[in-house]
Every structure is written in structure tokens, then in C-alpha cells.
Amino acid sequence: MTTELLPSNTYAVLVHRQHAVRVRDALERSLSDNHQNNWTTLIHNNQSDDGDASSTGTCSSHDHGGIGDIAHLPPTANTTCIAYASTREPGPRQARTGYNMLVIRNAGQPADLPPLARHHISWAGRLTHQTRIASDDEPKGAPHEQIVRGRCALVSKLAFCQLKTCGFVFAETANRRADELRLDVRPKSLALPLIQHLQRLAYDEEMLPPRADTDPNDPYDGPIRMTQSMAKSKFVLCAVFDDSSSSMTTTEEFLVHDAASSSAKSPPTTCYWGVSPSAEHAHILNMLNDFAKGEVRMAKPDDTTCDAATPTSRAYYKLSQIFEEHLAPSMLSAEGVDGGTIRAALDLGASPGGWTQVLWENGLRPVVSVDPGLLAPRVKILEGVHYIKGDFDGDDEIVHRIADRAPYAAIVCDANITHGIDDKIRRMVGRVAGELLGRKPDGEGGQEAAASLIALPSVFVLTLKFAYKSEQSLKRNYASATKMIPDLLRSIVDAQCRVAKCNADDITCQYTVVHLHANSDSERTVLAIFDATEDGGPKSKRKRASSKER
Numbered sequence: 001m002t003t004e005l006l007p008s009n010t011y012a013v014l015v016h017r018q019h020a021v022r023v024r025d026a027l028e029r030s031l032s033d034n035h036q037n038n039w040t041t042l043i044h045n046n047q048s049d050d051g052d053a054s055s056t057g058t059c060s061s062h063d064h065g066g067i068g069d070i071a072h073l074p075p076t077a078n079t080t081c082i083a084y085a086s087t088r089e090p091g092p093r094q095a096r097t098g099y100n101m102l103v104i105r106n107a108g109q110p111a112d113l114p115p116l117a118r119h120h121i122s123w124a125g126r127l128t129h130q131t132r133i134a135s136d137d138e139p140k141g142a143p144h145e146q147i148v149r150g151r152c153a154l155v156s157k158l159a160f161c162q163l164k165t166c167g168f169v170f171a172e173t174a175n176r177r178a179d180e181l182r183l184d185v186r187p188k189s190l191a192l193p194l195i196q197h198l199q200r201l202a203y204d205e206e207m208l209p210p211r212a213d214t215d216p217n218d219p220y221d222g223p224i225r226m227t228q229s230m231a232k233s234k235f236v237l238c239a240v241f242d243d244s245s246s247s248m249t250t251t252e253e254f255l256v257h258d259a260a261s262s263s264a265k266s267p268p269t270t271c272y273w274g275v276s277p278s279a280e281h282a283h284i285l286n287m288l289n290d291f292a293k294g295e296v297r298m299a300k301p302d303d304t305t306c307d308a309a310t311p312t313s314r315a316y317y318k319l320s321q322i323f324e325e326h327l328a329p330s331m332l333s334a335e336g337v338d339g340g341t342i343r344a345a346l347d348l349g350a351s352p353g354g355w356t357q358v359l360w361e362n363g364l365r366p367v368v369s370v371d372p373g374l375l376a377p378r379v380k381i382l383e384g385v386h387y388i389k390g391d392f393d394g395d396d397e398i399v400h401r402i403a404d405r406a407p408y409a410a411i412v413c414d415a416n417i418t419h420g421i422d423d424k425i426r427r428m429v430g431r432v433a434g435e436l437l438g439r440k441p442d443g444e445g446g447q448e449a450a451a452s453l454i455a456l457p458s459v460f461v462l463t464l465k466f467a468y469k470s471e472q473s474l475k476r477n478y479a480s481a482t483k484m485i486p487d488l489l490r491s492i493v494d495a496q497c498r499v500a501k502c503n504a505d506d507i508t509c510q511y512t513v514v515h516l517h518a519n520s521d522s523e524r525t526v527l528a529i530f531d532a533t534e535d536g537g538p539k540s541k542r543k544r545a546s547s548k549e550r
Contacts, residue, residue: 001154003131010105010127011284012240012272014186018521019120020100024079026117026517027107042489042509042528078105080272082242101186101240103127103272111286114324116317116517118292124284125184125238128274129162131155135269149193155271156197159237160205162275168235170206170224179234180225182278186240194239195219195226236281239273301352301376309361312376315414315463316354317518322461322527323362326514331457331529332364332409342455344368346408348392348425349415353379359410360385368405370398371415393424393431402428403435406499407452411492412461421462422484426491429453433495453492453499456507457531460492464513468522478524485511489528496530506533 015023082101099122110124133151142150163181172178181198185191199222202208208223220226227233287295298314299306311317332343345364347356351373359367365384369375370392380387386405390398415421433453466477493507511528519525 001131001133003129003158006127006130006272006274007105008128009107009109010103010272010274011107011110012123012125012127012186012238013102013104013110013121014123015100015102015121017098017100019117019517020081020102022515022517023113023117023120024076024081024102024104026113027102027104027110028076028078029108039510039512042486042493042511044490044493044504078107079103080242082240101242103240103242109284110288111283114317114321114517115287115292115295116321118288119290119296120517121288121292123184123186124288125236125240126274126276126281126284127238127240127272128276129158129272131158131271131273133269133271148190151271152190152193153197155239155273156194157201159194159239159273159275160198160201163235163237166235166275166277168275170202171208178225180227180229180232182227182230182233182236182281184236184238190239190241192219195222198222198224230278230282230285233278235275236278237273237275238281239271242270242272301374301379304377306378308378308382309357310378311354311357312352312379313354314518316357318414318463318516318525319355319358319412319461321516321518322514322525323358326527327362327459332362332455332459342407342409344405344408344455345410345412346370346402346405348411348413348428349417350375350387352376355412355414356382356385359412364410366405368402368408370402393428396431396435399428399431399435403432403439406432406436407455408458409455410459410461411454412459414463416465418465418467421465422488425462426488429492429495433498436499451500453496454530457529460489460511460526460528460530462488462526463519464524464526466522466524474522481524482513485513485526493530507531508533 011027013023013027080103082103110118110121113121131154133154168181169176169179183191183195185194196219199219202223206223230236296314296317297310298316299310299312301312303310343364345359345367347359347367347369349371350356350369351371353369353376356367356369356375356379360379360382366386367382367384368386368388369379370388370390372389372391374389375385375387379385386401388398388401392398392402413421413425415424417424436453464478464481466474466481468474489509489511490504493504493509496502496507497504507530509528509530511526513524513526515523516525
């Protein structure tokens, strides 16, 4: 048996499998504040964008958009994953059930994550030690339950010593009441043997007599005062058992099987544990799960009682995370021909208005919102929001009105379309470029020529939505989508080159695919950033009408 100290910022978090990769990545990068994914540089010819020579960033789960075997997370240097089986579900639903216990070293505090990330965490605890118990230390041929209880005894003794080191008061004195201990153990079935061994150690090593009110048949009611109340407890003992040799088949119920039925299961070989003051532990646990859900503000589009800043939908938090983690506020401020700044934005498939709200809150003006559906009244009345009712790839009048506000510093799309969204955007971009090219310079005939379709720098954000039939179908759809992304981005570059009369080499484009906290398990988000090359790419220009504000 060996025990070693873990880094001071090591935590265990219990997360549903569908969200385990996203929560893990958020915790791993929160301390370093490094939100860089695998960015791929767009190749402007028809060569494959495989990222071999043009990718930047480090390898992460985003290499595949976070899509993989949900029960087995891609390993990282800082994270150990323990899979907990759940009730058996037939067919493809089985891959979407169950939980992962993530032991993450060098992590940020779970309580500091954004609400949507904390909402997916069912439990969290701080860990300080890692104990590995060799199978050679166990008696050969011993029943499974005996081996498990023996290992619980070893961990209990280590934890008992740590409690004494931390100053835990076992016995009540005239001046001080005895401290109370809260125990958080995963799997929960190991809580009983741990408590029994702790109470026995208190009798043997501390020579504590039974309290007058002790129930001898209740292991929780021994010389050590146990409580499940965070407010009453002085210290919290967290323990997470893992059997790395069991191929992730650990279950919450493995102690209830008899020796014959459980002989194929390996007892826990590693225990991560820690003793921490309850005040510190409470901060970690605060605002997780349903508590965090209350922080996710949202109101129906037709709600007239809320303020204008209240998000109209959960989709709001997708683009909000993009801006918070990937885009600097000054990034989308291109210089106009008259010395002003260009911060126009185009929201395709805008209804009910969540993404329009994010664009507006980040200072983009005007925001052109296009959708056949209705825009929430509180969004529609925002100064600088221009709502166009209709399909963004619809009649010429809609294309004309989109062209009126070009160039755009941001083009975003969260349309509820699972097939052909790339073709619709490609057609729309080509038609807007043609409309701009057909206009005369200096506003002759009431139409003003635009020098650009997009401002440089500018951002493009698109939600990829897949029909989820099985994990395999999700992988296939994602692989197909990643092949269309470069062609879609090239069509935007080509349209810009036609309007601005420049070469594709004058424009750089880098893109990545991320799995946002507000994305469903069958969604991924494309983020692309266009900019001018350093050696003389065209500046974004826009001639403004002198007689009226555009």
C-alpha cells in the first residue's frame, strides 16, 4: 500500500456522461485561463484541411468535437475517469445513461464554473491523498466482500490519522463540544464499512467511552459524532474508490452481490480521499446541480414582466460562452472608410432572439435578425435591432435588406435545420455578394456600393445540429459535417473577394469546433475568425449614406 499527496487543487466531480467531457475541459483550463482549442487554418484551394500542417493548439477532446465513447472519456494528464453503471437501457439509449466520476488534478474550483456547467455536476468534493492498495497485500481466495472491507479499514485508518492532524475534536470537554463529521463516499455502499472502522478506531485509539445516548445498533451513532448536515459538521471526509483493472465496470451495488456472483469483479485498488473543513467543502458544493439551474435566467419570448436583458431561450448561453471564452470585445471593431468602426452583425435564424441579445449586449450595431418566426418583443424594440421576417435564403427583397447593412463584423446562425444549412448559407452569401456588386458607387440611384461583405476582422458562428439515432450515427454525421465546414468558409472568403476585389491570399481564416455547455449532446458549434493578412490585405470599408443613418 502506498499513499501520496495530491495537488492542493484536486477535486472529484460526479457528472452525467453526456456532459463529462465539457465539464472536465472547463475545470482543467479554468486555472490557466487557456480557452484555446485546436484551431485549423483554412486552406483557400481545394486541398484537404486535415490540420496536419495548418493546425495550431494542443490535442484535446475537441479534435473530434468531444464525440467519442461516452462511457470512456479520452484520457488526459490531469484527469482520472471512473464510470458508474446505471440501469440498463435498451438499444442506443444505453450509451446516454450513467455517470462519470472525474478526479481532476490542477483544476479550478467547481463553484467557479458558469451556471450551465455547474448544473451538470451532481456532486463534488476536495481530495488530498491517493492510496493505492496492491492485490498482493490481500489474502488469496478471500471472499470479495472481505477484501473490500479490509481495504476500507486501511483507508479508514489513514483518514483517522488525518482527522487528528487537522485538529478534529473527538471528545467533548467542559469548554468545547465534540466536532461532527460528514462523510461523502462514492460508491455510497462503502460508507457503512468506513463508518464502522472509524468508530472502532475512536474506541481503540482515543479510548473514548460510549456516549450515554449512543445506540449500539447504529454505526452512525458512535463516539465520533456523524452528521449529514453541512451546517453542523466541522470537517468533511470525501472518499472515492476506483478499480482501474475492472474496465470501468464499477457499480454502486457491487457490495450487495454474493461472493459467487461478484467473483468476476475486482475490488477497489485505488482510493482518492481527503479531509477538509466543512466551510471550504460547502463552497465547493454550493450552487451545483439544481441550485445552478436557478442561475440560468430565462423567460418566454412573450413575457412582458421581465427586463429586456432576460434571455429569451437557452440558446442565448451558447453564443454568450463563445464571446466570454473566445472573443475579445475589441476584436470585432474594424475601421471604416470614414474613420469610424464597423460593428454590424447578422443573425440568421434569429427567432426568438437569444443570439440577437448576445450580439447587442456585446456592442454590435446594427444587428440584423432574420427569421420566418417572430422575434421576442423585448428584443425587437432594442435600439439598433432590425428584424426581417422571412427566410434568409428567401426572396430578393430579404437579400436586398441584408446587403443594405454590409459589411458585417459578425455572422451567426443557430437555425433549427439539421440538413442543408451549409447550402442555404452559401446561397445567401453568394446572393448578397451579387447584390452588392450590382450597386453603383457613391449611392447613385439610391443604392450605395459596399466595399466589403464582411469586416476584417470578423467572426462566423454556426450551430451544427445532428439527428441523434445512436452514438455511431452521431459520429458519422459529425465526420460529414467537418468535411463541409472548409467549403462553407471558402464560400464566404470567395464572396468577400468578389466584392472587395482582392485575392483569397489577402484573407486568413481560422476555425474550430467546440461543444458548448448549452449545446445538446447532438450539437456542435463552429467558430471561425476572418482577418486580413499582415502583408497588406484589404481593410474593411463601408461608405455611409450622408442623408440618412443606415
